[in-house]
Amino acid sequence: MSAAPHAPHSSSIASIGEFVDDGVVRRLLHASQLCALVVATVGALVLIGWQADIELFKSIHSELGAMAPASAVAFVFAGVSLLLLRPDYDGTRLGSVARVLPWVVLAISGMTLAEYLLHINLGIDELLFRDPAHEVQAAYPGRMSIIGALGFGLLGTALLLIRHDSRTAHRLARLMALTTSVLLLMGLLSLLYGRQSLYARPIFHGVALHTIVALLLLAFGILALQPARGFKTLLASAGAGGKLSRRLLPFAFLTPLALGWLRLQGEQADLYQTGVGVDLMVVAMVLLFVSVIWWNALLLDVADTKARRAKAALREAADEMVDLYEHAPCGYHSLDADGVFVRINDTELSWLGYARDEVVGKLTFLDLLTPGNTNFFEESFQTFKFQGEVKDVEFEMRRKDGSLLPVSLSATAVRDAAGRFVMSRYTVFDITERRLARQALARTNELVRLRLTEIEQIYRYAPVGLCNFDREYRYVRINDRLAQINGFSPEAHIGKTIWDMVPELADHLREIYRPVYERGEPVLDVEVHGRTHQDPETDHDWLASYLPLKSDNGEVIGMTAVVLDITERKRTEQALRESEAAVRALSMTDPLTGLANRRRLDEALRSEIHRVQRYGGRLSAVITDLDHFKRVNDEHGHQVGDSLLNEFAHLIRAHCRETDLVARFGGEEFVILMPEVGVAEALACAERMRSALAQQIIPPLTQPVTASFGAAELVPGESEGSLLRRADKALYRGKAAGRNCVVLAEAETLVGMERRGA
Numbered sequence: 001m002s003a004a005p006h007a008p009h010s011s012s013i014a015s016i017g018e019f020v021d022d023g024v025v026r027r028l029l030h031a032s033q034l035c036a037l038v039v040a041t042v043g044a045l046v047l048i049g050w051q052a053d054i055e056l057f058k059s060i061h062s063e064l065g066a067m068a069p070a071s072a073v074a075f076v077f078a079g080v081s082l083l084l085l086r087p088d089y090d091g092t093r094l095g096s097v098a099r100v101l102p103w104v105v106l107a108i109s110g111m112t113l114a115e116y117l118l119h120i121n122l123g124i125d126e127l128l129f130r131d132p133a134h135e136v137q138a139a140y141p142g143r144m145s146i147i148g149a150l151g152f153g154l155l156g157t158a159l160l161l162i163r164h165d166s167r168t169a170h171r172l173a174r175l176m177a178l179t180t181s182v183l184l185l186m187g188l189l190s191l192l193y194g195r196q197s198l199y200a201r202p203i204f205h206g207v208a209l210h211t212i213v214a215l216l217l218l219a220f221g222i223l224a225l226q227p228a229r230g231f232k233t234l235l236a237s238a239g240a241g242g243k244l245s246r247r248l249l250p251f252a253f254l255t256p257l258a259l260g261w262l263r264l265q266g267e268q269a270d271l272y273q274t275g276v277g278v279d280l281m282v283v284a285m286v287l288l289f290v291s292v293i294w295w296n297a298l299l300l301d302v303a304d305t306k307a308r309r310a311k312a313a314l315r316e317a318a319d320e321m322v323d324l325y326e327h328a329p330c331g332y333h334s335l336d337a338d339g340v341f342v343r344i345n346d347t348e349l350s351w352l353g354y355a356r357d358e359v360v361g362k363l364t365f366l367d368l369l370t371p372g373n374t375n376f377f378e379e380s381f382q383t384f385k386f387q388g389e390v391k392d393v394e395f396e397m398r399r400k401d402g403s404l405l406p407v408s409l410s411a412t413a414v415r416d417a418a419g420r421f422v423m424s425r426y427t428v429f430d431i432t433e434r435r436l437a438r439q440a441l442a443r444t445n446e447l448v449r450l451r452l453t454e455i456e457q458i459y460r461y462a463p464v465g466l467c468n469f470d471r472e473y474r475y476v477r478i479n480d481r482l483a484q485i486n487g488f489s490p491e492a493h494i495g496k497t498i499w500d501m502v503p504e505l506a507d508h509l510r511e512i513y514r515p516v517y518e519r520g521e522p523v524l525d526v527e528v529h530g531r532t533h534q535d536p537e538t539d540h541d542w543l544a545s546y547l548p549l550k551s552d553n554g555e556v557i558g559m560t561a562v563v564l565d566i567t568e569r570k571r572t573e574q575a576l577r578e579s580e581a582a583v584r585a586l587s588m589t590d591p592l593t594g595l596a597n598r599r600r601l602d603e604a605l606r607s608e609i610h611r612v613q614r615y616g617g618r619l620s621a622v623i624t625d626l627d628h629f630k631r632v633n634d635e636h637g638h639q640v641g642d643s644l645l646n647e648f649a650h651l652i653r654a655h656c657r658e659t660d661l662v663a664r665f666g667g668e669e670f671v672i673l674m675p676e677v678g679v680a681e682a683l684a685c686a687e688r689m690r691s692a693l694a695q696q697i698i699p700p701l702t703q704p705v706t707a708s709f710g711a712a713e714l715v716p717g718e719s720e721g722s723l724l725r726r727a728d729k730a731l732y733r734g735k736a737a738g739r740n741c742v743v744l745a746e747a748e749t750l751v752g753m754e755r756r757g758a
C-alpha cells in the first residue's frame with residue numbers, strides 16, 4: 001500500500017484524508033467503472049428480454065416484477081455515460097456522447113414524472129415494447145416506478161454536474177447520489193422485508209428488485225468516481241480511520257439488513273412472536289457489535305503499539321541524525337529566502353569561531369563572505385534560486401577573528417507547494433588542505449612542465465645522439481642527431497629494430513647492451529667503432545653510454561642510449577699524437593746529421609745510468625772529435641765542413657750497435673753511448689772507427705781526415721757529468737798527444753795509438 005500526501009488543508013478536520021491510500025482510490029475507480037458496465041449491461045439484457053420475451057432478463061423472477069423498458073434504456077444511457085466519464089475522453093467524440101446521454105436519461109425521467117403528476121400518458125411507457133400482461137407492476141402498463149423516475153432524475157443530474165469543474169457542482173452531484181441511495185435503500189428494505197411497509201407507498205410501487213439494485217450501483221458508481229473528495233476522503237484515507245471505515249461500513253450496512261431479514265423470516269415461519277424476534281435481534285446486534293468493536297479495538301491497539309514503537313525508533317533516528325548533523329566532518333547550514341541563517345551545525349560554527357546565537361537569525365551568509373566573494377555569491381545565488389541546485393562552488397568565508405576559510409559549497413533549494421523558493425540548505429567543506437595541495441600540485445606541474453620542456457629541448461637539440469629502445473631493441477624515440485648518424489629520418493626508426501636500422505653494428509651492439517637488458521646495469525663511456533648506412537665508406541668512432549629504463553617494480557622495460565660521434569676527435573687525437581712524436585723526435589735530433597742531439601744524449605745518459613745503478617750492468621761512453629776540422633772549414637768552406645761532419649756521423653753510426661746511442665755533442669764532437677758494453681769493447685769499437693776514417697778520403701778532400709777518441713766506462717756511483725768529463729779528458733789527452741788516437745779514460749793511458757802522419 002502506498003500513501004501519497006495531497007495538498008495540506010487549512011483546518012484540522014480537513015486534514016482527514018491528507019494521506020490517501022492510492023490503492024483504495026484505484027480500486028474505487030475500478031469499482032465505479034465496473035458499476036457503470038454492470039448497469040449498462042443489465043439495461044441491455046432487459047431490453048433483449050423484452051424483445052425476445054425472456055422472463056429471466058425482464059424480471060429475474062415473476063414475483064419480483066419486470067423492469068420497465070424505459071428504465072432499461074435509461075440504464076444503458078446512464079451506464080455508458082458513466083463509463084465514458086474519463087478525462088482522456090474529454091474533447092473526443094466519445095466525450096461528447098457522454099455529455100449528451102445524461103440528458104436522455106433526464107428526459108425519460110422528466111416525462112415519466114410528468115405522466116405521474118399530471119395523470120397523462122405521453123406514450124413513452126410502451127413506446128418500445130407493449131406490456132399487455134402488465135408485467136411491469138406499476139400503476140400503468142410498461143411505466144417505470146416513481147422511485148425509478150426520481151432516481152434517474154437525480155442520478156442523471158448528478159452525471160451532468162459531475163462533469164463540471166466546480167466544487168459546488170461536485171457537492172450537489174454527491175448529494176443527489178446519496179439521496180438516491182437512501183431512497184433506494186428504503187425501497188430495497190421494503191422489497192426484502194415484505195410489501196407491507198414502504199413498498200405499499202405509491203412512490204415505491206411497481207419497482208423491480210434489479211431496478212433498485214442497478215440504480216444503487218449507478219449511485220455508487222457516481223460516488224466512487226472521486227474517492228479523494230468529499231466524505232469519501234475518509235474512506236480512501238491511508239490512516240487508521242480510513243482502514244476502520246472500510247472495514248466497518250459494509251458490516252454496519254449489511255448486518256442490520258441481514259438480521260432484520262432473518263428476524264422477519266423467523267416470524268413469518270412462526271418460530272417466535274414479534275417480541276421475541278425483537279429481543280433476539282437486539283441481543284444478536286449487541287453481540288455482533290460488541291465483537292466487532294472488540295476486534296477493531298484490538299487491531300487499533302496493535303496498530304497503536306506499532307505506531308508508538310515506530311515513533312520511538314523515529315526519535316532515536318532523529319537523535320542520531322542530529323548528532324550526525326552537528327558533528328559531521330563538514331559544515332551544514334540552512335538559509336531562509338533572504339539568506340539569513342536559520343540553522344548551522346557545530347562543525348561549521350567551530351570553523352568560523354561563532355556561537356550559534358550570534359549567527360542564527362542574525363547574520364546572512366553574505367556577512368561571512370569576503371568583499372571579493374560577495375558579488376559572486378549574489379550572482380550565483382540568483383541562478384541557484386532558479387536552478388534549485390549548486391555543486392562545489394568555492395568561496396572564501398571570513399571567520400570571526402577575520403581570518404579566511406576557503407570552502408567548497410553545495411546547496412539545494414527548498415520550495416513550497418506552489419514552487420516558491422523558501423529556503424536553502426548548504427553543505428560546506430573546508431578546502432584549506434585541498435587548496436594547499438592544489439597549489440603544491442600546480443607548482444609541481446609547472447616544474448614538471450619546465451623539466452619536460454628542458455628534456456625535450458635537450459633531446460631535440462643536443463649535439464649528441466639520443467634514443468630509447470624497448471625490450472626488443474626497437475626504437476621508441478630517437479632525436480635528429482642520432483637519426484642523422486644512422487642515415488634515416490627519426491620517423492623511419494620508430495618501431496624498427498637495430499637490425500633494421502644499423503645492421504652493420506647490430507650484433508656488436510647487442511653484446512654491449514647485454515648488461516643493461518639482463519642485469520639492469522648501465523654501460524658507460526664505451527667506444528663503438530664501425531660504419532653506418534649514412535657513410536658506409538668511412539670508419540666511425542662513437543662514445544656511447546647505455547642506461548636501463550625500469551618499471552615501478554624494477555623490471556627493465558627498455559634502454560636509453562646516448563651516443564657521441566667522436567670520429568673527428570679520434571682523428572685529431574691521432575694526428576696530434578703523430579705530430580707530437582715528430583716534434584719530440586725533432587727536438588731530440590741534430591738537424592745536420594740526423595743523430596741524437598745533446599738533449600737526447602742527456603736523457604739517455606740519465607736513464608742508462610739509472611738503469612745500471614738499479615739493475616747493475618755496464619755502460620761505456622766514447623767521445624770523438626775530428627782533428628783540425630777548422631782547417632777543412634777554412635780551406636774548403638763550411639759546406640764541405642758540414643758534408644764531412646755528415647760523413648763522419650754515418651761512419652760512426654755504421655760502426656755502432658743498434659742499442660748504442662750516437663749523438664752530436666756539439667760542433668765536430670760526437671758521443672757514443674754504449675749500454676752493456678765494457679771499456680775494452682768500447683775502445684775496440686772506437687779504434688775501428690778511427691781506423692776506418694783514417695783510411696778513406698772523403699771528396700772533395702784529397703787527404704784523409706782523422707779523429708781522436710776518448711773512452712770511459714761508468715764506475716759505480718758515478719754521475720753522467722763525470723763519465724763524460726773523464727771521456728772528454730781522455731779525448732783531449734789524445735789531442736795533446738798528437739791526435740788520431742783512442743785514449744782510455746781511467747788509466748789515462750794511450751791505447752792502440754796510431755799515428756797516421758799527424
Ligand SMILES: Nc1nc2c(ncn2[C@@H]2O[C@H](COP(=O)(O)OP(=O)(O)OP(=O)(O)O)[C@@H](O)[C@H]2O)c(=O)[nH]1
Pocket residue numbers: 625626627628629630631633637638639640641642645666667668735739
Ligand atoms: N762546417 C762546420 N764547421 C763547424 C761546425 N761546428 C764547428 N765548426 C768549426 O769547427 C772548428 C773547430 O775548430 P777547433 O776547435 O779549433 O778544432 P780543430 O780545428 O778541429 O782542431 P783540433 O780539434 O784541435 O784538432 C771551428 O772552426 C768551428 O767553426 C759545423 O757545424 N760546421
